[in-house]
Amino acid sequence: MEKIVIVTGANSGIGLALCERLLTEDSQLRLCLACRNMQRAEAARSALLTCHTNASVDLLHLDVGSVQSVLTAAQEVKARYSKIDFLYLNAGIMPNPQVDIRAFIKGLFSRNVINMFATAEGLLTQQDTLNSDGLQEVFATNLFGHFLMIRELEPLLCQTGHTSRVVWTSSSNARRSAFNIEDMQHRNGTEPYSSSKYASDMLSLALNRHKNSQGLFSSVICPGLVMTNLTYGILPSFFWNIIMPIMWLIRIFTNTFTLTPYNGAEALHWLFLQKPESLDARAKYHSLKSGLGTNYTQPRPMDVDDEMSEVLYKKLLKLEIVVRRQLSEKNADNQAHQQYLNETK
Ligand SMILES: NC(=O)C1=CN([C@@H]2O[C@H](COP(=O)(O)OP(=O)(O)OC[C@H]3O[C@@H](n4cnc5c(N)ncnc54)[C@H](OP(=O)(O)O)[C@@H]3O)[C@@H](O)[C@H]2O)C=CC1
Numbered sequence: 001m002e003k004i005v006i007v008t009g010a011n012s013g014i015g016l017a018l019c020e021r022l023l024t025e026d027s028q029l030r031l032c033l034a035c036r037n038m039q040r041a042e043a044a045r046s047a048l049l050t051c052h053t054n055a056s057v058d059l060l061h062l063d064v065g066s067v068q069s070v071l072t073a074a075q076e077v078k079a080r081y082s083k084i085d086f087l088y089l090n091a092g093i094m095p096n097p098q099v100d101i102r103a104f105i106k107g108l109f110s111r112n113v114i115n116m117f118a119t120a121e122g123l124l125t126q127q128d129t130l131n132s133d134g135l136q137e138v139f140a141t142n143l144f145g146h147f148l149m150i151r152e153l154e155p156l157l158c159q160t161g162h163t164s165r166v167v168w169t170s171s172s173n174a175r176r177s178a179f180n181i182e183d184m185q186h187r188n189g190t191e192p193y194s195s196s197k198y199a200s201d202m203l204s205l206a207l208n209r210h211k212n213s214q215g216l217f218s219s220v221i222c223p224g225l226v227m228t229n230l231t232y233g234i235l236p237s238f239f240w241n242i243i244m245p246i247m248w249l250i251r252i253f254t255n256t257f258t259l260t261p262y263n264g265a266e267a268l269h270w271l272f273l274q275k276p277e278s279l280d281a282r283a284k285y286h287s288l289k290s291g292l293g294t295n296y297t298q299p300r301p302m303d304v305d306d307e308m309s310e311v312l313y314k315k316l317l318k319l320e321i322v323v324r325r326q327l328s329e330k331n332a333d334n335q336a337h338q339q340y341l342n343e344t345k
C-alpha cells in the first residue's frame with residue numbers, strides 16, 4: 001500500500017530537499033506539500049515532477065501560524081486521506097535575527113569556540129511579534145500550529161493496527177536556558193527561536209509518552225547549519241559566499257556544518273527508513289557531514305525531562321481550548337455581522 005507523507009514548509013530549503021530525497025527513495029509514495037505560499041508550492045511541485053514524472057505530489061494550503069488555517073487544512077487532510085504514515089513538522093521561522101558580533105569575537109578566543117559554531121549559543125537574538133490569534137508568532141509557527149495539527153489529525157495518526165510517525169525539525173540552537181515554562185510563548189525574552197525549538201524537543205518526548213500505545217511515534221532531528229532562506233535572513237547571501245571556504249574549514253572541527261539542504265535533510269530521510277521501535281525518544285537525530293564529505297545521522301541525548309515536558313503538554317492542551325473558543329466566538333461574530341449586513345441591504 002502506498003505511504004502517505006505530509007511535509008510542512010515543503011516549498012524550499014530542507015523541506016523541499018527532503019521531498020526530493022523521499023521520492024528518490026520510494027517512487028510509490030503519495031507526497032503532500034503543506035505550504036502557506038501556493039505559488040511557491042506549485043513551483044516546488046513542478047520541480048519535483050520534472051525529475052519524478054510519475055510521482056503523486058499533492059498540495060495543501062497551510063499557514064501553520066494561523067489557527068483557522070490549521071483547522072481548515074486538517075479538515076482537508078481528513079477528507080483526502082484515510083491514514084498518515086509520516087507527518088514531517090518542518091515549517092519554521094526566525095524573524096528579525098541579530099548576531100551579537102562582540103560575543104562572536106569573544107567566543108572565537110574561548111575554549112567554547114566549537115560549541116559556539118555548532119549551537120550559536122549566546123550569538124543570536126530575534127524580535128518576535130503577536131499574530132492575529134494573539135499568539136507569539138515564533139511559538140505559533142514553530143510549535144503550537146504543529147501541535148494543533150497533530151491534535152486535529154489524531155483520528156488518522158492514532159489508528160489501531162497502524163503506525164504513524166511525526167518528525168520535528170528542531171535545532172542545535174534549542175536550549176533549556178532559553179525556555180521558561182511560565183512563559184512558554186517567550187513573550188518576555190529575546191530568544192524565541194531557541195525557546196520554540198526546545199519546546200518542540202520536550203513536546204516530542206511527551207507525545208511519545210502519551211501516544212506510543214496508540215501507534216503514534218514522534219522523533220526530533222537537527223539538520224545542522226544549512227544555507228537556506230532562513231540563514232540568508234541572518235546574514236546576506238554574498239557574505240555567506242565570501243566566508244564559504246572558512247565554513248568548509250570549520251566543518252573539519254564540527255560536522256554540524258552540513259551547508260546544503262540535501263545534507264541537512266539526511267536525518268529526516270534516515271528516519272523514514274527506520275522502524276519506530278528502534279528509536280530513542282530522548283535522542284535528537286543529527287544530520288552530520290564529515291570533513292571527508294560523508295553524510296551520516298547520529299543520535300545525541302536531548303537535555304529534556306519528563307516532568308517539565310508533561311507540564312508543557314498540559315499547558316498546550318489548555319491553550320488549545322482557549323484558542324478554539326476564541327476562534328468560534330470570532331466566527332460567530334463575523335457571521336452575525338454578515339447577517340446584519342445582508343438584512344440591512
Ligand atoms: N537552515 C538551518 O541552518 C536550520 C534550519 N532549521 C529548521 O529547519 C526548518 C526548515 O527551515 P529551512 O529549510 O532552513 O528554511 P526555509 O526558510 O527555506 O524553509 C522554511 C519553510 O517553512 C515555511 N513556513 C514558514 N512559516 C510558515 C507558516 N506560517 N506556514 C507554513 N509554512 C511556513 C516556509 O514557507 P514560505 O516560503 O511560505 O516562507 C518554508 O517553506 C525550520 O524549522 C528551521 O527552523 C533548524 C536548524 C538549522
Ligand SMILES: CC(C)CCC[C@@H](C)[C@H]1CC[C@H]2C3=C(CC[C@]12C)[C@@]1(C)CCC(=O)C[C@@H]1CC3
Pocket residue numbers: 099104116117118119120123124170171172173224225231234235243246247
Ligand atoms: C562562519 C563565520 C565566520 C561566521 C558565522 C557566525 C554565525 C552567523 C553563525 C555561527 C553559528 C551559526 C548557527 C546558526 C546561524 C548562524 C551562526 C550563528 C543557526 C542558529 C541557524 C539556525 C539553527 O537552527 C541552528 C544554527 C546553529 C549555528
